[in-house]
Amino acid sequence: MAVVNVRKRSTDMGPDLIRTRRLESWSRLGLLAPAAALLLGVFLIPLGVMLWYTFTDPNPGLENLTWYLGDPVQRNVLLRTFTTAITVTAACVVLGYPYAYAMVAAGPRLRAVLTLLVLVPFWTSLMVRTFAWIILLQDKGPVQAALSALGFGHVALIRTNLGVVIGMSQIMLPFFVLPLYAVMSNIDRRLVLASSSLGARPVTSFRRVWLPLSLPGVGAGALIVFISSLGFYVTPALLGSPNDSLISQQIFTQVNSLLLWGRGGAMGVVLLGITLVILGVLMASARILTGRQDERVE
Amino acid sequence: MRLMSTKKRRTMRGGAIAVTVTAAMVLVGCEGAPSTPVSSAAAGGEPAAVGTVAPNSLKGTTLTFVSYGGIYQDGQMKAGVTPFGAESGAKILQDGPTDNAKLKAQVMSGNVSWDVFDTTNVFTAQQCEKLFLPLDKSIVDTSKIPKGAITDKCSVPAMGYGLILVYNTKKYGANPPTGWADFYDTAKFPGKRAIEGSGDVTAGTLETALLADGVSADHMYPLDIKRALKKMSTIRDDTVFWTTGAQAQQFIESGQVDMALMWNGRAYSGVKNGAPFAPVWNQWMPEADTIAVPKGVKDPAASFALINYYLGAQQQAKLTELTSYSPVNVDSKPKMDDLLKSFLTSAPERSADVFKLDISWWAQHRDDIVSAYTSWLAG
Numbered sequence: 001m002a003v004v005n006v007r008k009r010s011t012d013m014g015p016d017l018i019r020t021r022r023l024e025s026w027s028r029l030g031l032l033a034p035a036a037a038l039l040l041g042v043f044l045i046p047l048g049v050m051l052w053y054t055f056t057d058p059n060p061g062l063e064n065l066t067w068y069l070g071d072p073v074q075r076n077v078l079l080r081t082f083t084t085a086i087t088v089t090a091a092c093v094v095l096g097y098p099y100a101y102a103m104v105a106a107g108p109r110l111r112a113v114l115t116l117l118v119l120v121p122f123w124t125s126l127m128v129r130t131f132a133w134i135i136l137l138q139d140k141g142p143v144q145a146a147l148s149a150l151g152f153g154h155v156a157l158i159r160t161n162l163g164v165v166i167g168m169s170q171i172m173l174p175f176f177v178l179p180l181y182a183v184m185s186n187i188d189r190r191l192v193l194a195s196s197s198l199g200a201r202p203v204t205s206f207r208r209v210w211l212p213l214s215l216p217g218v219g220a221g222a223l224i225v226f227i228s229s230l231g232f233y234v235t236p237a238l239l240g241s242p243n244d245s246l247i248s249q250q251i252f253t254q255v256n257s258l259l260l261w262g263r264g265g266a267m268g269v270v271l272l273g274i275t276l277v278i279l280g281v282l283m284a285s286a287r288i289l290t291g292r293q294d295e296r297v298e
Numbered sequence: 299m300r301l302m303s304t305k306k307r308r309t310m311r312g313g314a315i316a317v318t319v320t321a322a323m324v325l326v327g328c329e330g331a332p333s334t335p336v337s338s339a340a341a342g343g344e345p346a347a348v349g350t351v352a353p354n355s356l357k358g359t360t361l362t363f364v365s366y367g368g369i370y371q372d373g374q375m376k377a378g379v380t381p382f383g384a385e386s387g388a389k390i391l392q393d394g395p396t397d398n399a400k401l402k403a404q405v406m407s408g409n410v411s412w413d414v415f416d417t418t419n420v421f422t423a424q425q426c427e428k429l430f431l432p433l434d435k436s437i438v439d440t441s442k443i444p445k446g447a448i449t450d451k452c453s454v455p456a457m458g459y460g461l462i463l464v465y466n467t468k469k470y471g472a473n474p475p476t477g478w479a480d481f482y483d484t485a486k487f488p489g490k491r492a493i494e495g496s497g498d499v500t501a502g503t504l505e506t507a508l509l510a511d512g513v514s515a516d517h518m519y520p521l522d523i524k525r526a527l528k529k530m531s532t533i534r535d536d537t538v539f540w541t542t543g544a545q546a547q548q549f550i551e552s553g554q555v556d557m558a559l560m561w562n563g564r565a566y567s568g569v570k571n572g573a574p575f576a577p578v579w580n581q582w583m584p585e586a587d588t589i590a591v592p593k594g595v596k597d598p599a600a601s602f603a604l605i606n607y608y609l610g611a612q613q614q615a616k617l618t619e620l621t622s623y624s625p626v627n628v629d630s631k632p633k634m635d636d637l638l639k640s641f642l643t644s645a646p647e648r649s650a651d652v653f654k655l656d657i658s659w660w661a662q663h664r665d666d667i668v669s670a671y672t673s674w675l676a677g
Contacts, residue, residue, distance in 0.1 A: 071673070073672075073673040073676050073677045074673075076676070076677070077676050138552070138554075139552070139554050140552070140553075140554075159538060159539070237541070241495065241538070241539055242495035242496070242497075242539045242541065242675035242676065243539070243675065243676070245675065245676045250672070250676065253496075253497040253498070253668065253672050255399050256397065256398060256399040257398070257496075257497055257498035257668055258497075258498075258664075258665055258668055258669070259398060259399060259402050260665075261399075
């Protein structure tokens with residue numbers, strides 16, 4: 001809506017105003033330059049090199065891609081990578097949503113404590129947290145001891161996909177809670193009051209008012225978690241077993257052990273391609289959803 | 299000769315002189331090339347004496363030594379590399395951990411900053427003359443290296459170790475496993491096993507399965523990779539995989555496994571920390587890291603001079619005392635306690651039990667093995 005307004009206004013602008021606008025946009029581009037240079041240097045050029053290797057190393061052609069897509073084990077690993085990322089995202093949503101809500105609903109002192117509880121692990125090194133999880137989840141470790149005391153018997157945690165999901169969820173949780181909290185704290189809570197004054201029960205006003213307004217935060221958080229989870233290396237390598245290896249570990253084998261950079265590149269290209277497709281679909285469906293909401297509001 | 303005319307004999311002698319002169323000129327010419335003055339000086343005259351370097355012959359040279367880090371690299375630095383710098387005057391830097399992909403990137407870009415590189419013997423054998431320079435034997439004296447320990451033309455062993463079977467002495471008590479067949483027999487020897495779980499698996503791992511499956515040592519090569527993996531699948535449900543030596547050690551120390559196929563040095567450290575484990579030396583697999591000089595280093599002669607110094611008897615003895623790896627100089631006399639002796643691959647009685655591992659076969663088929671093993675692990 002805002003964009004449309006600006007455009008309409010710009011047609012009414014005098015030449016001077018247009019010039020200032022143009023200058024502004026140039027200076028805006030100038031502000032972007034350092035970040036753009038950085039992106040070009042450390043992201044786009046290496047990405048181009050990766051693409052180049054994919055289609056040229058060791059021979060020009062599609063052999064790396066056909067190898068990758070034709071290998072049933074590699075397809076399994078790819079599938080496992082996506083299911084792991086989806087499971088981690090779901091775990092973050094289930095655990096993070098009530099937590100973010102509690103942060104918004106709490107009084108200032110409790111909120112400070114809750115925020116700190118999210119931020120302290122966020123500030124702790126990934127390696128440290130992963131090693132902490134090894135100690136917690138290992139055979140005869142505290143978590144297993146607690147589970148068997150509760151009568152669950154021997155539950156394998158370390159060196160299983162479950163262990164990987166537990167560790168990754170904890171590591172990714174702040175990335176979900178923080179954007180969601182930012183969105184939730186901006187929701188006008190009088191809207192909830194208004195809905196209940198109009199006769200909505202708490203469940204209904206949550207479902208019809210609070211939930212839709214918080215969804216952009218859920219979307220942003222879930223997307224960060226999902227995309228980051230696809231590329232996790234250290235945590236699955238340490239908490240998981242080679243039985244349950246994810247794509248990053250397979251890429252490592254191709255690139256570092258076999259020095260087959262073309263194959264490693266092909267795996268990266270496929271991962272990137274699928275991720276972009278998923279992103280596109282999600283964004284399109286989000287646009288459709290929000291569009292429908294706008295209609296409803298109007 | 300007696301039938302030859304004097305003239306003819308003279309001509310021949312003349313020819314011989316000419317050849318000698320030319321050879322001398324060529325040699326002198328070589329000496330004049332930018333890198334070689336260092337070589338003769340660094341090696342302390344020819345032939346090179348192992349473990350020595352001419353004092354202050356490498357002033358102004360900087361060498362970067364690259365290895366796997368941890369206790370191992372610390373030991374290498376203390377035993378051989380740092381003293382080499384002190385004697386030769388070369389400035390020594392170290393880097394790590396060993397990263398074969400980074401090395402390839404350096405060699406390909408022509409910007410090589412790693413002068414002496416410690417890696418696996420399979421890798422140097424596979425990449426000899428591709429990523430590594432052939433060993434300059436006019437600088438490196440290989441005469442004291444144990445017989446059969448040199449596995450390719452570009453490297454020397456950096457130390458020796460072994461892939462061995464260790465078992466929990468409490469669990470198996472009076473009836474311990476005695477060989478690979480027992481390791482792969484979970485009916486007779488129930489209990490958790492540990493096997494290496496990185497795709498770039500230690501040479502010899504597949505051989506243990508084939509030996510257990512009844513393949514005789516004489517008919518091991520070419521390796522039947524499929525058959526080996528099939529045999530390994532039979533114990534898979536009872537197996538946990540280690541991806542670093544430290545992890546294998548942790549498995550035996552915490553009692554998470556009852557038998558392990560692991561490196562002797564790590565087993566020794568675990569037992570020293572109280573793990574109730576003992577080694578089985580029957581058909582143990584001899585392993586070694588190798589050190590080599592990458593193609594494109596600024597001063598190959600200086601790099602080779604470092605390797606020659608590193609191989610000295612005293613240096614190797616100290617390395618063993620610091621790291622529990624075996625020395626690769628037959629004159630080395632490291633001080634060691636009985637426990638270390640029982641875990642060291644260089645003890646005299648070991649040679650009767652050793653399996654004859656074919657590193658060059660592994661090097662030739664490395665890509666197939668790594669691919670197959672990686673797929674098996676992930677499958």
